[in-house]
Amino acid sequence: MTKPAATVRGRKGHQTRERLLGAAIAEFRRAGMAAAEIGPIVSAAGVAHGTFFFHFPTKEHVLIELERREEDRMATELTRIYAEPHDVRTTLTQAVAALQKLKSRLGRHLFKDFLALHFSSTRPPTDEWTTHPLIVAVVEDLQHARDRGEIPADVDVMHNGISFLVGLYALLITIPEPIREPFLDEYLDTYLRGLRVLA
Numbered sequence: 001m002t003k004p005a006a007t008v009r010g011r012k013g014h015q016t017r018e019r020l021l022g023a024a025i026a027e028f029r030r031a032g033m034a035a036a037e038i039g040p041i042v043s044a045a046g047v048a049h050g051t052f053f054f055h056f057p058t059k060e061h062v063l064i065e066l067e068r069r070e071e072d073r074m075a076t077e078l079t080r081i082y083a084e085p086h087d088v089r090t091t092l093t094q095a096v097a098a099l100q101k102l103k104s105r106l107g108r109h110l111f112k113d114f115l116a117l118h119f120s121s122t123r124p125p126t127d128e129w130t131t132h133p134l135i136v137a138v139v140e141d142l143q144h145a146r147d148r149g150e151i152p153a154d155v156d157v158m159h160n161g162i163s164f165l166v167g168l169y170a171l172l173i174t175i176p177e178p179i180r181e182p183f184l185d186e187y188l189d190t191y192l193r194g195l196r197v198l199a
Helices: 005-031 038-045 049-055 059-082 088-106 108-119 133-147 157-174 177-194
Strands: none
Touching: 005 038, 005 049, 005 059, 005 108, 038 049, 059 088, 059 108, 059 133, 088 108, 088 133, 088 157, 088 177, 108 157, 133 157, 157 177
């Protein structure tokens, strides 16, 4: 029995999108999003120039798709770690570690583009924190810590969790790696004091 034409077209469309995404990520990793050209991407994917824009209206849409996948990956890993007994410092340090692993996977250029996406003025205006699995994982774990009595009941863990991650993105973009560690340590301590973590 032959598969319906729509199913075959859908599968081919998905395969084409995946090839384009892989080729675009490789080009962004090499040159950064701003300097990346569409020509090498479509050539590597083996498709016509216009096919890229059919699947990704702008280069930023490639980053949005990559962000969705990577945030799912990081949130899954954090949720696994957070299932074990831990303290609030571990909640935050593991979020930092997840982003440092991401940098290793993406490379310097693409990592900066990935984080800068959070500050883009062209980001869709309906973008809410609840659509970001990484943010949800951190905020939910802080809520659990508050429920356990490790954080005072009047602390707004949602606000603190979101601002911690957004500030962390900015710090990772702007502070050069050779001098970053002391800044990260102080940043972490500042947020632990802001959360008023109970010993």
